[in-house]
Amino acid sequence: MKILILGDVVGSSGRQAIKKYLSQIIEKYRINFSIINGENAADDGKGITKDIAEEFFSLGVDVITSGNHIWDKKNTLSYIEKENRLLRPANLVAGSPGKGFEIYFSKNKEYKIGVINLMGNVFMTKTDNVFQTARDILKKITLKKNVDFIVVDFHGEITSEKMAAGYFFDGIATCVVGTHTHIPTADTRVLEKGTAYQTDIGMCGDYNSVIGMNKENSLKRFLKDKDAIQHFPALGEGTISGIIVDADEKTGLAKKATRLILGGILEK
Numbered sequence: 001m002k003i004l005i006l007g008d009v010v011g012s013s014g015r016q017a018i019k020k021y022l023s024q025i026i027e028k029y030r031i032n033f034s035i036i037n038g039e040n041a042a043d044d045g046k047g048i049t050k051d052i053a054e055e056f057f058s059l060g061v062d063v064i065t066s067g068n069h070i071w072d073k074k075n076t077l078s079y080i081e082k083e084n085r086l087l088r089p090a091n092l093v094a095g096s097p098g099k100g101f102e103i104y105f106s107k108n109k110e111y112k113i114g115v116i117n118l119m120g121n122v123f124m125t126k127t128d129n130v131f132q133t134a135r136d137i138l139k140k141i142t143l144k145k146n147v148d149f150i151v152v153d154f155h156g157e158i159t160s161e162k163m164a165a166g167y168f169f170d171g172i173a174t175c176v177v178g179t180h181t182h183i184p185t186a187d188t189r190v191l192e193k194g195t196a197y198q199t200d201i202g203m204c205g206d207y208n209s210v211i212g213m214n215k216e217n218s219l220k221r222f223l224k225d226k227d228a229i230q231h232f233p234a235l236g237e238g239t240i241s242g243i244i245v246d247a248d249e250k251t252g253l254a255k256k257a258t259r260l261i262l263g264g265i266l267e268k
């Protein structure tokens, strides 16, 4: 079983890269389930629209996860109630629209995959305790009991909290990936008890930027230049960044984790 997870798609550069590479990746690596984090996919890098989500699904994406920008486009509040394949962090305040975890079928309909979307508590929008939420979800989704595989997208700012989440889920989930910082880390591995892990799987977008945003303007903002404006996405060629997990069908745990960097300046 091959599971593909791609990091935060940023603006039109990120979407173009998905359009260009996703079907090739699915075919080449025989991907049986694909997840992307889509919370920065809108043209301005904030949130996602129904049209964009539907385009992703038509390109072969099975589930879209998200994070702190999930409600940036107001229509998402109603769209998420109808679209089961779009997740928001499970530990948002009680009563938030949509779902933070769900069970899906693999592309060949042979396997059940539980996808859990969480958001860190440190330096992020105020949320419920992420580890308590994870404990509660694990009472409902259990490997080899009601699902064959479990994927966790941990959307968080700091490396330590994400690493702790990796160990928390080790042997319990097929894989735990970090998202949100938009920079891929070089610690791709399978943890001791069999969970594939990478602290951050990076972004799909233009890396000739400051985490996907126009670099000149971002620098002006850091320099407190009065001409600086709101952040807006860089528009150069996008790089695909993510992870491919080769999972064991018997145990539901990972055999191998491979970092994927394709196209744009990061591949060069």
Ligand code: FE2
Pocket: 039, 067, 068, 069, 155, 180
């Ligand atoms: Fe984020």
